Amino acid sequence: MNRRQALKNIGLGAGVLVVGPTALSLLQSCKNDPAVVWEPAFLNAQNGHALQQILEVILPTTDTPGANDLNIAQFIDSYMNEVAPVERQKNFERSANAFATSFKNQFDKELEEGSEEEYQQIVEKYLRATPAQREEYMKRNTETQDPLDTDPEEILNPDTGAFAYLQDVRGMAIWAWKTSEQVGENVLYYDPIPGMYVACGPVEEMSNGKAMSL
């Protein structure tokens, strides 16, 4: 994977390749790709690093681009920074911190020390949770049923927060992936000017079996 090239392409220049003190410490522990350092605009450096690792698990590179080929971590971070309403911003940060706590509780190490396998494990724990487990995670914060709708000042239960965080990140990632140029034009069925309407036909004929990107 050539992240440097991908970063250049996407035009999310701000913050990329700017090496600050926190990023430097990250650099030393980042085994995967020491050439590129990303200093998030919204998340702290540790949560930013973790976000990339999480996204690698949720949307890995296969025969189609993965989340990190498309700089989706950077996208989510700048979205939270510039677009998300303040409440959502706070909730996102709070649940990111809850994820960090959950990670430390589970593996007894910092986010930037986690291995690929450990990120696989923690994503699996929450995103492959059984309905009963999900209910249990949600319940641990007793104040409210919706962990993204609580008073942002409260400290989230780590399981509740991590579960909510991964779901949120997953939803954002799917959206960003499907609306990226590479996926929208080359992976999904791209048809900017259909010029016709066929009301009902076989999926294979209508769109080569793919979802329409527009």
Next chain:
Amino acid sequence: MSKINETDTYDAIVVGTGISGGWAAKELCEKGFKTLVLERGRMVKHIEDYPTMNDDPWDYKFKGQVPREEAKNQLVQARTGYTINEASKHFFVDDLKHPYNEVKRFDWMRGYHVGGRSLMWGRHSYRLSDLDFEANKKEGIAVDWPIRYKDIAPWYDYVESFAGISGENLGLSQLPDGKFLPAMELNCVEDHLKQSIASNYNDRVLTAGRVAHITGNKEFEGRTPCQYRNRCIRGCPYGAYFSSNSSTLPAAERTGNMTLRPNSIVSEVVYDPNTKRATGVRVIDTETKESFEYKANVIFLCASAIASTSILMQSKSDAFPDGMGNASGELGHNVMDHHFKAGASGKFDGFHDSYYKGRKPNGIYLPRFRNVNGDQNLGFTRGYGYQGGASRDNWSNIVAEAGYGEELKAAITQPGGWQMGLMGFGETLPYHENKMTLDYNNLDEWGLPTVTFDAEFKENEINMRKDMVEQAVEMLEKAGFKDVKGNDDIGAPGLGIHEMGTARMGRDRKTSVLNGNNQLHDVPNVYVTDGSFMTSSACQNPSLTYMAMTARAADHASKNFKKSNA
């Protein structure tokens, strides 16, 4: 644009360039009237000024979502939930620059530019019927319409033929047939619901939405058929849907009789007590803030209901201390908007191998079936129609199961499960106490008073909504939809973007503002042909009626007022 000699006198002045203003301009110009067309907003030229018409989501940094800082200027316009994004926000006003006041919440959605809201409208086009025109009289509500269906029917024919309306004739008394282009077909699931309704009900029928889009082979000058991009709100480079910009203003332009002046706020209609006629309008240039007067034999106010009413209210004189044409005291009262967002949605487990090609800018219509043949004792009077549609772009259902990784990637590249929604659009009764007024203590940057809204939905609407939800749930369940969920989000008036009734028509000058020709009872050379004339709201989308009434009024004006070179 070329400099206008400010002392020029015209045969006619048209205020506003939306659905009504565009039609007034076209009709008056074609009848030989030298016509000045005034628009308060900026110029928007067909095609040239549709900057986002070909953009894809990835052309925007945030896929079309607007950064917080920028969004601050359009928080009211954003109440629709779909208009304030990078693709269309430039066609909606800056709320900080154009404030108004809300005694009760009113969602006032505006587009200040040439073409007005004809550029971003929903394009559904339905005729009213005598069920609608007779309802007030039969029920003793408000005042009687001064017209009946036969008065307007030929004008519906006329405007449909020019605008291009695709749809299907059904022979229903409550929703008269029209001059339609081929209907846009129903997709598999929409058709499934249609068949189910046909076998389960004998009082209702589902059809394709009747929408102002060109389909089929008929030729339209400067316009081509729909390309099924479904990007209408951005302006259509094909002119495939009807807008002032693509259709009526070019027709007016071709006559050589039109002078179009953007950036021109009309502050009042000027009145001559000796002749008892309007002599022209007073205009403020939005850029220079200079004020000047234009003269004409006949004035058409087509600025949208609230704006035309404001202009009349601002037109005070000794003869009209409470605003021009307001002897009845009804000016500004009887504000109506359709109430909607009540219905149901459900998932359909089937047609897994079927999809559609192209993005249809339209869905279904289910015409009114309540209280059609007399009062059904349902706890409400009048009725509602449904709009909606089926699609399989919602992938979240599949995706919820797919977890993450390769499995997830495979799932999200497939078409999602089918789902269908039905949303009722209901008639709102005219209540005298639902009103707009002017606040002279809060002036806008041009020194004009701001509008204050004090209007609400009442018991009849609320009772109707329960039925809108129940019937939608029942129809979907009978058709085998799963996870059918009713929804009812009444919101506030305004969101239907169908403001109506503030200068209503009537037979009696003591209880109405306009006569049956859309003339002010008291100033016959002033016509008002936007939503303000609506004596009742009916439940149909109203734009087609504005078109027909405007063309009819222009015809009346051409027979009753002088033109210079005739």
